Amino acid sequence: MDGKLAVIGLGSIGSMALWQASRLSQDVVGFEAASPAHGRSAVGGDTRLFRMIYRGNPDLYPILERSRNLWAELEAETGQNILARTGGLSIGTKNGAYLTALLETTHTTGAEHQILSREQMAQRYPQHNLRTDDIAVYDPHAGALRTDRAVTAAVAAAQANGATIHTNTPIDNITETSDGVLITSGEKTWTFENVIISSGGWSRKLMPESLQTHTQPNRVFLTWFVAKDPALFSPEKFPVFIRIEEDRSMYGAPAVDGATVKATLDFRPTPIENAGAVPRELTPAEIAETTETVSEFFPGLYPNIVRSDAFPDLFTTDRSPLVGRFSEGSRIYCATGFSGGGFKNATGYGQIAAHEALGKRTFEGLDFVRPQRFITG
Structure with a gap:
């Protein structure tokens, strides 16, 4: 094993998931296809409304309450004025x-x-x-919310907590095995106990067809x-x-x-x-x-x-995000499909993703974001 958890995509949600995961374990790794807060990602555009x-x-309200508290925690931990x-x-x-x-x-x-x-x-x-x-x-x-400042602060905080970061490393494939998840970038491979997919508009290719049919990258200007x-x-x-x-x-x-x-x-x-x-x-x-x-x-x-x-984001057919494991018992967790409205809740959803991917409980009332609503419905 190369670690307990890999986070694929260190943008709006992935950066926050990595930060939160680094508080729970030093054995977490982040993968970013370019660099955190790069100008062509959904992070672009200076600000988002909270x-x-x-x-x-x-x-959504309990997640907003949690997110508000966590934005303050990120500011206190990093010394950055984010909100x-x-x-x-x-x-x-x-x-x-x-x-x-x-x-x-x-x-x-x-x-x-x-x-x-x-x-x-x-x-x-x-x-x-x-x-x-x-x-x-x-x-x-x-x-x-200062978007670029928020993402870079979260990644820096995760690194300070012991997380490893791989930039300019696009992930080509993920394969679930009997005891872990194999991820591939070019000729390089790694194996992790669990993986979070949080690549925004680029997440679609890493998801099963049952979810791909309910998602579509969109342009937001x-x-x-x-x-x-x-x-x-x-x-x-x-x-x-x-x-x-x-x-x-x-x-x-x-x-x-x-x-x-x-x-x-x-x-x-x-x-x-x-x-x-x-x-x-x-x-x-x-x-x-x-x-x-x-x-x-x-x-x-x-x-x-x-x-x-203009920037890309992944939209779902019902405009609610995809937050949860692909299926019961799966080692692959997704936190994507925020449909142009995820940044204000990025810290809250990042905490939920990190805790659940590492086997911790969060809170009830999340059926509206679970991927199973499309797979079973």
Whole structure:
């Protein structure tokens, strides 16, 4: 055996799984096809939103709570400022479908929040040009996660705990044997007691066909704009936001670099064949819709895209991730398929993956992420 556990892919989730596994055992090894937080992975794009208020499955909330605590632990352990605690705004039409669903989930989870009227928003956050019937829900625990800083910090912490890292080592095949898992990269092979697959858009080729049919790599693009008055869009004055109207939607983060504001169309994934060949340039339609939306929502931003990029992620058919062993008794564990929304929970899911892959218990209520929902369903 070359170790108790191998983590394949050291991006959003894999870096956190490796960090958590290194707290449980010094006999863990991480494999990365390029380098941690490289610019073509799903980690790219400077920031991701962290928020406790959302619409959808209430079972996510315990993972969010755990993730929030673990982000603080990672900061304390590494001395890095990873989560800018800006607060967060969810903006939409009063009594509209978006905020109605969001508040229903929020009341179920009990997440702390405050409802802001249009007049209160105009006073507190004049950067937003609201429509007549708009209101907002404020999340005091939301913020902007520095993605590249988070991943490199987690990998460094794992190494400090004794983990071994192999960079520029793409894994070609994994084969489960009677007593372990054989992994291959070119002419090199290793055998581990257990393996976690956390390669994002590149995970598909390492999974069984029963799961491949329920997954698809997608392209997700991001855009940035220059603020006319950068001080108004600083992390101290401009919370992260999600705004969903009937005809337009956008999310974004403050000017963490002191000049440019991330403002991106909400959830526009497009299927791609190869995670390693993502079209980086925006289409004319993407440019037009983005600039039209920014022109309406933010008069304080110059309506010209100054930076854009696109990144791959693995999406599942039900948009819930794949977290768990391939089958009962399998030595191969997957933590992938986060469908464009995994980074805020990366520490929580990383801890779950590490503990379960090493035979430790986590908590109940995870059926919605288990791979068996596709294999048996």
